[in-house]
Amino acid sequence: MSAETATGALEAHPVPLQRPLGAAEARVLGTLMEKARTVPDSYPLTLNMVVAGCNQRTSREPVMQLSEAEVQQALDALRALDLVAEAGGARVPHYAHNLQRALRIPEQSAVLLGLLMLRGPQTAAELRQNGERWYRFADVSSVEAFLEELQDRAAERGGPLVLKLPRAPGAREARWMHRLCGEPDVPVAGAALAAGSGAASGASAALTERVAALEAEVAGLRTQVARLMSELGLSPD
Template sequence: MKHFPELQLTAVGARVLGCLLEKEVLTPDQYPMTVNALVTACNQATSRHPVTSFTASEVEEALRQLSDDYLVTRMLGGRAPKFEHNLGDLLALTSAERAVFTVLLLRGTQTAGELKQRTERMHDFASLDEVEEILTGFIEYPHGPLVERLPAGGGRRVETFRHLLSEDAGAEPEADFDAGADWRQEMEQRLAALEMQVAELKAQLGE
């Protein structure tokens, strides 16, 4: 089995893995996830960058590849197959580390400040220093770096960070991020929850 940093995921695979990690924490009653639920989660218009339109066949292929890399397991039983991640078998993460890693998978290149705010639903960081300490740990991971630090310059006003598990890891950060837009984050949370409920209803109807 390869060390985790040696694995190179596709853009779809990274998004699927991120969704499984996120939904296990935020909507545990809807985890493990069906293919239909994963398609909806991957293509959410909120809390994702870039916004995508992956098809069910693309998500299924990503799940197959993730399974080959021991990152995903298909659960037997039930009317529709469901999937869960095996990240803990390859990479031991604290809840704080997992929150940062999940948001990097879902939203690509970000500043430490953006990561602190965007991880609030999964882990409440007391300070920015805690986030930066985790990022440094990912950069200095013993078996090879999981994260890369991008210094300010070339259009970037401050240093940013991106994961190294796929070549297409969202090299361009999101534009016009407003760290004070608490109302927008609340609306994103509500919309994401509604999207998951709709996905599950569609899946049940399809079954």
């Protein structure tokens, strides 16, 4: 089956996310997606392994410190959403993610969502670099194409799953963030620029006022020096 046919099959019956995920649920889901691709020999994961993966200090933004109870609660909630499944046949429960099948999205899109859940907002170039162990994208344009597809996802297919953020002042590229945790609180670019412009104008006005005060003080000193020289009978030269 070709990549196009496989993608089409996944999108034939898209399933919307039932509700926004919590921060702990997104971290647990992203961790399972990462370990499935980077350490397949240890996957599915036990509860202890999920906890350790969630609380890593590398490749995580923000760094979290989830308890075993919090991770178990998140796993149970994700199972109810059909985003996580418990693997059978073992004395100790093992867990595997089910995001790609649940949301009917291709592998590349699932990889990008997983990376965004674990590392926070990133540019397309950062996603390609950070995801080398997950999936090797041909180029940045390929990453952008899948991101745009996720952003343009129609309401009847579950709605957009990512959002392109306004480019920050001085930044060369815009960053992307996932929307699995609900509608993100993103400041309007114009408002941010206006705030920055207002601050710059205020600083400029204060500087102008200070220079004027210094010039007035210098002029006064010159007048005093000229008077003293006149009283002493000295020439200005």
